[in-house]
Amino acid sequence: MSIPSELRAGTVLTASRTLTESDIARCAKLTGDYGAHHTAGIEGRPIAQGLLTVAAAPLMRNDNGFHLLSVSLTFLAPVFADDRVTAEVRLIEVTPGVDGRLDVRLSLAVRNPDGVDVITGDGAGYFTEPDTL
Amino acid sequence: MTDQPPIPAPIAVGDILRWACRYTPEDLEIFGELSGRDAGSPLTCLPDLLVIAPLTKLGGDLNYISRRMTWTAHRVVGVDERVEAELEVTSLYDSGSAIKIAFDARIRDESGQVVLSGDSAGIILRGATTT
Numbered sequence: 598m599s600i601p602s603e604l605r606a607g608t609v610l611t612a613s614r615t616l617t618e619s620d621i622a623r624c625a626k627l628t629g630d631y632g633a634h635h636t637a638g639i640e641g642r643p644i645a646q647g648l649l650t651v652a653a654a655p656l657m658r659n660d661n662g663f664h665l666l667s668v669s670l671t672f673l674a675p676v677f678a679d680d681r682v683t684a685e686v687r688l689i690e691v692t693p694g695v696d697g698r699l700d701v702r703l704s705l706a707v708r709n710p711d712g713v714d715v716i717t718g719d720g721a722g723y724f725t726e727p728d729t730l
Numbered sequence: 731m732t733d734q735p736p737i738p739a740p741i742a743v744g745d746i747l748r749w750a751c752r753y754t755p756e757d758l759e760i761f762g763e764l765s766g767r768d769a770g771s772p773l774t775c776l777p778d779l780l781v782i783a784p785l786t787k788l789g790g791d792l793n794y795i796s797r798r799m800t801w802t803a804h805r806v807v808g809v810d811e812r813v814e815a816e817l818e819v820t821s822l823y824d825s826g827s828a829i830k831i832a833f834d835a836r837i838r839d840e841s842g843q844v845v846l847s848g849d850s851a852g853i854i855l856r857g858a859t860t861t
Contacts, residue, residue, distance in 0.1 A: 606834055628784070628787055628790075629751070629783070629786075630786040630787050630789065630790035631790050631791075632793045633793045647796055648779050648782070652767075657779065658761075658762075661768075664778060665778040667801065668800065669798075669799075670799045670800070671797070672852075683860055723737055
């Protein structure tokens, strides 16, 4: 099986998103995570759920038939309402897997508007139909 | 004697917190809007982040702030499939300004099979109010 050129090791996928107070409230309703730091906030500033922040990252939201098999995340700093985060997913290893899958090892970094890492991590997963990409 | 509020919930090492739910196609639409994922790439199963979502609900009930989280998926979960989250308290330490806490985490399907497992460690801030 050939590996699409955009999915070679070393490829970096990026996405940016502003996480609003409305997003945080909708995420709380969707997940049930009404932690006080998300609702009342800290010093009146709601903090985005980690799930909402990670969901801004390519592949973490199951783009293009991607599935995560495992992940390890470190939460380094809060993301406040109306912060614009930039997520960077770097493909570390891409190899043909079973049943036409494409196995991937990746690293993740989400940064706040100051360029500071707020979440870092790594993981593994696979594309179910890489030939359709 | 301290004027600090107590641990926000009567929890102890070995306690297991549970929450069951299911996510509908409408929930997936909301997830798509919140994440900004490409709507032209339809989901055929529950997004991985929604599989772990009920664990975050249990953490939210404690005003838990995660510092580290790992998980491993054992199988794909379907839309509208009932799942039950379990958070098992594995360590608890009162550091004064915060409670350091760690969990083992599991998601089970209706048959009780573990479909996702992992662990997490973080803090509960003093003064946080329970929901």
